[in-house]
Amino acid sequence: MEFRKLPPVQEQIMKCVRCGKCRSVCPVFDEIRNETAAPRGHVFMVQMLRDGQVNPRQEVYDRLGNCLLCETCSVNCPSGINVHELNAAARSYIYEQNPSIGKELIFDTMWTKPGLLRTSTKIMSGLQKLGLQSFARNTGLTRMLPGDLPRAEKIMSSIPSQPARNRLRKINRARGEKKYTVGYFLGCGTDILNPNVALATVDVLTRNGCDVLIPQDMKCCGLPHIANGKMDTARLLAIHNIKIFNSYKLDYIISDCASCTSALSRKNMEFLLGGLKIEDEAFEFSDKVMDLTRFLVEVIDIKLPVVNKDDENIRVTYHDPCHLANAQGIKEQPRELLKRIPGVDFVEMADANRCCGGSGTYSLTHYDLSMKILDRKMDNVMVTGADKIATCCPSCSMQLRHGISRHNYKGEVIHPVELVSQSYPKTLPAK
């Protein structure tokens, strides 16, 4: 769809009064501190693009790319502007005029073919196990990588050798009385980087009366593509996933990944597919999509077994993924879920809903800035003295693990569902 005809570009740019409220909430602006990083500046630049005052060139992309797409500005904008949508649309428009082979390879070839993506990461995992990553670091070979990657490659540590899909069946029956049939949207990050989260998700869902269907041919949710100027590819991925999931009779489509549920939400479908023929199908699909923690708290109303344990309680804090708190307004449910777990002492951290700086590929492309944002987050984490940092996003998890390593902190990053799964005594039969 043509850039200038996109609804946010047509309807929202003119609403910006440049009040500057966004300057007070943007984590990137907080570090850079000049107007080129202000969200209202991004809106202004998108307007300049729309009006032909600037050409769609890489330098403009670079400035717009200096944004986490965390949506903090959008939810705080008094004029109701979806700044992140304008930014993403502009990135895509610029990218179309400035395509790159590298991005085509990553986002069109690899990231649209789950098998290829899994194979690539499996090779990386193998290389890590052979000690080649350490070798490359020690011999300075990583310094030959482009851009921020020589420093950012450290974030990509210990990739599990087996993705979740290799360990999960397509159909997982409810244990005990069946209440719902749910489709599990197993996102790339969970599948490849956090397979234990996927195992826990299926375990907890089946224990709580859900038949869990995992379509084998689902693809990426498309969020990395939106963030990297590949909106057309994101549209194709969305259409593919809509067709796949709509072919089953499902009560809900559940994901444990904040980014996936936000990408599959009605709001994002309106952005990607609004006005197209497939719109109704897209809404039928997205209206079934629900974050796992919300599903467990609001739909299942999960009750966990109280057991006498000799172990001491564990101290757990929670980091709000932007794509859950900002994009979907889901803040209370993950906390409520954690509080329902026996043996968990929940402790709130300061600024829990402030971005960790990960934001998918942002930490790889803007490593130094991303680390400044992460360090602020880690300061707040460490004050809590938490044993576990719970969060619902693979990208946040990766970033926070890197933060733990940078700060030599004792804690461990975990998804709430893993704690829920662990809370079932191994000897206790499933419900």
Added chain:
Amino acid sequence: MDKSALQKELVKMLGKDKVLCDELDLMYYSYDSSFLTKLEPANPWAVVMPHSTEEVQQIMKLAFDNNIDIIPRGAGTGETGGCVALKGGIVLDLSTWDEIEEIDAKNMQVILRPGVIHAHLNKELAKYNLFFPPDPGSSQMCTVGGMVANNASGLRAVKYGCTEQYILGLEVVLANGDVITTGGMKARCIKNVSGLNLTKLMVGSEGILGVITKIRLRCWPRPKARGIAMAVFDNLDDAPATVLDVYQAGVLPSGIEILDSSAIQAVNLFKPEINLPEAEAILLFEVDGNPPSVEYEGQVIKEVAGKRARNVEWSTETKRMAELWEGRSITATAAARVRKDGSRIFAGEDISVPLAKVADTLRAIRALGDKYGIKVVNYGHIGDGNVHTAPVINPENPEEVERVMQLVHDIHLLAIEMEGSTTGEHGVGAVRRQYAEMEHGQAWNYMKEIKKAFDPKGLMNPGKLI
């Protein structure tokens, strides 16, 4: 010196991290919140981010020697184009120079650099049970330097007045690079009538006399208690009448704010959880002080306002008070929500009229809105007669723009006709110079002479105020 040579010289002087020269980067400094710069953005030749008085001095000397304009800028939240380089020149972005140098709690004052954010300052002062009372709606993003340069006030001016009342002294770098300290070189006193009051001259001078690089600010003890009464009216005229009734009853609230029916609608659309009642107008009375007096004054307001209002809600509950106050604070930009294909514009937004004429003014503004077929959201600091008007238009429709500019002109003339002013707190900037001349008569010429004394070459923020 041409633009390119200037940029090179500035980079040599300050280092590349403190200078923006790329044409694309400069575009981001072509605007503030004014409608003027939305219509006509204007790029500077360079943006610099100095972090010391010496750096500012060097920049000023370079500009003076080469006849280059200097435009000081805070957070760019002003509404008059005041911080935009209308005809090139160097923009001094002072927002990153944000050290609070000293909180002198024993002397009830604080010394800070211009880029400190207002809300941040009050957060730090709260640790000493102090506060800086002026409370602009843009508290979370505006800089104290910008507040001083514009003599800003805000929601609590009814009781606490404007910024000028709190400025004890300033360090100012003049156009030729000279540095002066107003209010006394080593003074830490609160009362000081020695010499001509250059401090008051600098406050509100909108960057046309010099660059404010350091601020010595008086703080007040933080009130122990607060309460907010919300009075709901079915008749718009009853709201200003009630304000006068409350004063007559011997109560001086810390803030009295009005939201008309459109403003109420805008707030509810942005923050439904605030849940303001539908009405012709709402008044918010804030009282502060010690707990018994707050409770007493709250009850007096409840009783007095209850005579005209449909309903009065009195709250001392922290969450509700924060909601109500936030509701008012965000009205300025949330006004855009009342029209799907519209935006509020910052033009003709700051008139100030005598208390006894507020009702007539509000009625007249409504009539003007009807005359030009433009929706106008009204809100503001009714307690001191400062009415904020927010015309909501499609700014990309030239015909609507033309109509709204006529409306704005009429609103400014209305203020003068009502024996008021075209600006209560936002300033003159580039958008109200023609009216300032009308307001000041012969004094206008003396203002020009004062400007010449400080800035003989006319390099300081040209095209603004004078």
